[in-house]
Amino acid sequence: MMSKKPIITMLTDFGENDSYVGCMKGVILSIDSNIKIVDISHNIPSYNMASAAYMLTTYYELFPKGTVHMVVVDPGVGGSREAIAVELNDYYFVLPDNGIATLVINRFAGRYTARRIENPEVMSSNVSSTFHGRDIFAPAAAKLATGFDFNEIGPEHAGTRVIKTVIPQARRGKVEGSVVHIDKFGNYITNINNANLSEINKGALLVSIGGYTIMGLSKTYSEKEPGELIAYVGSTGNVEIGVVKGSAVDVIGLPAGSWVTVRKRGVD
Secondary structure (H helix, E strand, O other): OEOOOOEEEEEEOOOOOOOHHHHHHHHHHHHOOOOEEEEEEOOOOOOOHHHHHHHHHHHHHHOOEOOEEEEEOOOOOOOOOOEEEEEEOOEEEEEEOOOOOHHHHHHOOOOEEEEEOOOHHHOOOOOOOOOHHHHHHHHHHHHHHOOOOHHHOOOEOOOOOOOHHHOOEEEOOEEEEEEEEEOOOOOEEEEEEHHHHHHOOOOOEEEEEOOEEEEOOEOOHHHOOOOOEEEEEOOOOEEEEEEOOEOHHHHHOOOOOOEEEEEEOOOO
16 A cells, blocks of 8 residues: 655665754655654664665665655765666665666565666756765655656666675575674674575574684574673674674674574584
8 A cells, every 4th residue: 555645765875963864854754754764773884875774674674665764875966877766666766876786686586676866857956066866866756755746857778786795695504794883782783684594495504704603593692691792683684793791893893794604513
């Protein structure tokens, strides 16, 4: 069922200390003050497109059909990357074409349409080279949310960019992926999910990151003692690495983007 009230979600790396988010909200509400704006997070680590790509997959389907998801994590603003709108499974995404849409598009390969945001009707009349969030993405999102024809946004755009490191690679008995997000509790969230695990038939598995190897996947934190490393499938269906009553990032000390391997015992 399509949403009757226009909804726009916002995910950025702008933080809470500046007026950037407020500027974008002002543009949206000036176009239609009835739009409901939902703040997902503005604390994505600066320029971390992989984290934004992961976060987007965790919430977009929880909103009513017709919701516009705006993501502005854009280290290449003003450069050669395109500003795009994507229509996928009755949702819209407004974001830079820098790879943020990788995981969403990969999940529904062949069932999306992307268009370059070029129609002057959906952009500010004066576009800054350094603040496309305010001058391109916010007005385009507002127009889409209030019924502007997606096909009129601009020309079709093929070949959206992909962040290759956020797509895990499965081989016989092993899946190699990476840390795509580190949450508030210091848990490593990987791009390895249940579908990838099924390719190696689960069973007795080893999870490795850096110089650490964890024996098996646990179902709950209660299965191990405080201070122990633990690997498990989290609420989003992705493999996560944590520490019982502690922080995995404090123990292991590796950043987002680090490689993670899940393999059957006996497989190198």
